[in-house]
Amino acid sequence: MSKSVTCRCCMARPPDKDLKTVYTTLGTSEVYADMVKDCFEIHMSFGMCAADSGICDVCITRLRDACDFKHQIQRCQRQFQHLAALIQDSTTTKVKEEVTDLDEENGIYFLDLKEEASDLDEMGAIDDDKNLADILGFGTVTVKRKTDKKLIKKRNLRINKTHEKKSKSQLKISLRTLSQIKMLKPMPTIRFTNENSKHKNNIDNLLKNSNCTPFLNKTLSGIVCAYCKETHPNIDKLRTHIKETHSNDELIDKKKMDKNNLSVKMDITDLSCNACGANFDVIDNLIKHLSKEHEVKFYSDIHNYILEFKLTDSEILNCALCNSTFETFKMLLQHMNGHYRNYICEICDLGFINKHRLKNHQRTHEIGDFQCSFCDKVFTTRVRKMCHEKYTHNSSARYTTNCPHCEQSFTSYYQRNRHMFKEHNAVAASYRCNICDKTFILKSKLTAHIKKVHLMERNHICPECGQGFFIKQSLDEHMIKHNGERVYKCTVCLKAYARKKTLREHMRIHNNDRRFKCGVCSLAFVQKCSLKSHMLSNHGVTLAEYETPKTVSSP
Template sequence: MGHLSREHNKSVKFNARFGVLPYKQDASEHWVCVYCHKTYLEFIQFKRHIATHFMNFSCDKCGTTFISDHALRDHRRQVKCFRTAYKPRNGRVMKPRTNAEIILQCSTASPFRTWKSNFNCVFCRVQTNDPSTLRSHIATRHENYDVQTAFYKKLGKEFLKIDITDLQCKLCFMPIQNFESLTYHLKNDHQQPINSDAQLGVLPFKLNNGSIWKCTMCPNEFKDFVSLDKHTSEHFQNYVCDTCGEGFITESAMIAHTKIPHENKYNCSRCVATFSTLEERNIHVKTQHTSTPYMCVYCKDKPRFANWELRKKHLMEVHNYKTGADKYECATCQKSFKTRSGKYNHMARTHRIKKDTELNYPCHSCPKAFTTQLFLDKHVAKKHFDV
């Protein structure tokens, strides 16, 4: 139909039903579905299958689906499907397809999942850091995959990640530029039963060759996929916690979040202050840390400074900070260390000097002392096990 419209200028109405059921046989005389490429030996089996791609009219009482609106009206007029004992003619009630299932069934969108820096196939153990390789793998190894298997067990109720690079409609083979155009095209041009009031159930990404990380929903661009993934989910966070304002994609995730206490949950990254809501922390940062962005992380009270030079001066005067390879000097023996933790451990072990705390747990068998009972017990078990 797309070829007739593009190449021969035929007036094809893509927003209307084509009115035909396409049948096809291969060289082995097997019946082949032109939509999902499944093959059947018996024509009766194939006939039942091909009809499922056109079941766009469903009964709101029993869920049975039909090819035409006329068949649905006939069903409503003659069948008493509101009775609990009613059984559909095909022996089962077909469950309505979700939005995500329709998108996978009718487009070239490629499902995937991630693990660390790799992109994983949702059907097998193949993983790679090259999105092009993964798309090629799915197209060749899992070309006729069952849509239901794309929603792997660990996904739960979370949204499925899909790659919409080189996106096309499988029903008319028309190239689609973006995700929003895809859902509009499937619903209006092919009368697919996409529910606009429900969530789509997928997170769309254009992975390309892995060098550009751009959001498919807005013009924002990011340095890596992790940042893009976090940003993309924000476009689908339709559930918001009333207490802290944090957003979630699914209602179940929000309910699980609300069960966690919110008291002093959010910490200020610039000082020791804690807050119960994100809004309180944001107000604190804007009012307290705008003019003094540089903080000393070594002092207990976390003093702040207006510029780097002032903080550097403070580090040199108070914490014996030096420039060069050995930046930290012991105030007792003047021995230098490359890291603050090296100097800290040296002073605690050699000079029995512990910052902000005391060695309150002495060993009764030797002169050593420790900051916690756990460290003392480990020491006794290792050094004085015979006592």
């Protein structure tokens, strides 16, 4: 949907779906324009402008609730009418007919009609006599009527009993009607639960019935508590902190919940059920167990926003859902999006757990001119500009990690690991190549090694000579051969070079920078080529043969 168009039902949010398109939700087909017409008798017109048939997720939820409420009222009305009809049938007066004798000659039935005098017949006869006297003009004539005192007394007694029965107002229902009423199923109480309440219910029940540990983030300083944002050095201390401090606190506030940016990180190391102690590998199996064995309520008709991790004290982070390994928590977090494809990028088909991450990713596809805020460099994408500013100008470095040998601080795992390898000959993590047994301190370096050396990937081709290169930077350096321009000049001896790297190597001669040291006799040289010649001529071995026992390669 276009970002410039708003929802037709609220005019406040961008549309997420189309009013005229058929969607399937929980096995039921929905056309939102037809639902508006059926529920509110509103006929929506389309075609007045481009993309005028959008509706947002919030309005879709409210429309579903309104339609369900209307159908609930209709069902209740039908059941009420059926119940009223049964009660009316039970109170209808029935006339009893009696058959006397059958005339065998003509086959005619004779019915005896029982005639009973009304309670007011005697009083009515007296009134009729008075009226007749008035009509005939016998106003002075006294009309006498012979009455039976015993009959009048009996009639009055019967009238009083009738009034007593009417005053009780009891409803008589036949046994047949009563049995039909009992067979009617009671109308279930229907409660509509919004999506935020469902998410809160799932997370609260999961924390209450298992040993899951929520956390906010994992940084170079430690693991951040999801309740109070306090940082702890490892997951065991975080569990102890939560148990002692936040045992009665709620993790999610339903009023402040933002579904577009919702994600809950859970540590599921040694995951188990609190009720029976059963162990599980992932949260899905735990939820099935709690629902079936302990009758704990979970909603399955919503997206899953719970990210699962198995945090350890190791430098290498393992994915809890597959066998992938990563050096940093940020790389693992990016990988987890592939397991939670709640929202899909239409350009590259990558999945993301919530809309916020999808929108951040979509910025990487924006092509333009993005200038660095600190220097004059211009980048084609916003992501490249942000990476340049972070790692070159260090503008957003928030955390540091220290070397365990000398306490020197670094702003990234890569810088710390490289320092440990070069200065202390120690390796924080190692990744071995299965082909040549070479070892690397970063998995990304191992991947690049396999592609470059063993798979011989050469995707960057020189347009002049056709030579291929693994990275574009190598191609750019190669193109200097064809251009032939020497723009980098030494300020001491005025020698010019085509590459800045070559000029830097040349400046070591003037600075007497002897960084290449012989491992046999400790003689140092300015250039590496000089060391190679020395090793071969004086010690009878090549530099490569001498360095073979060293299994770990510098990045």
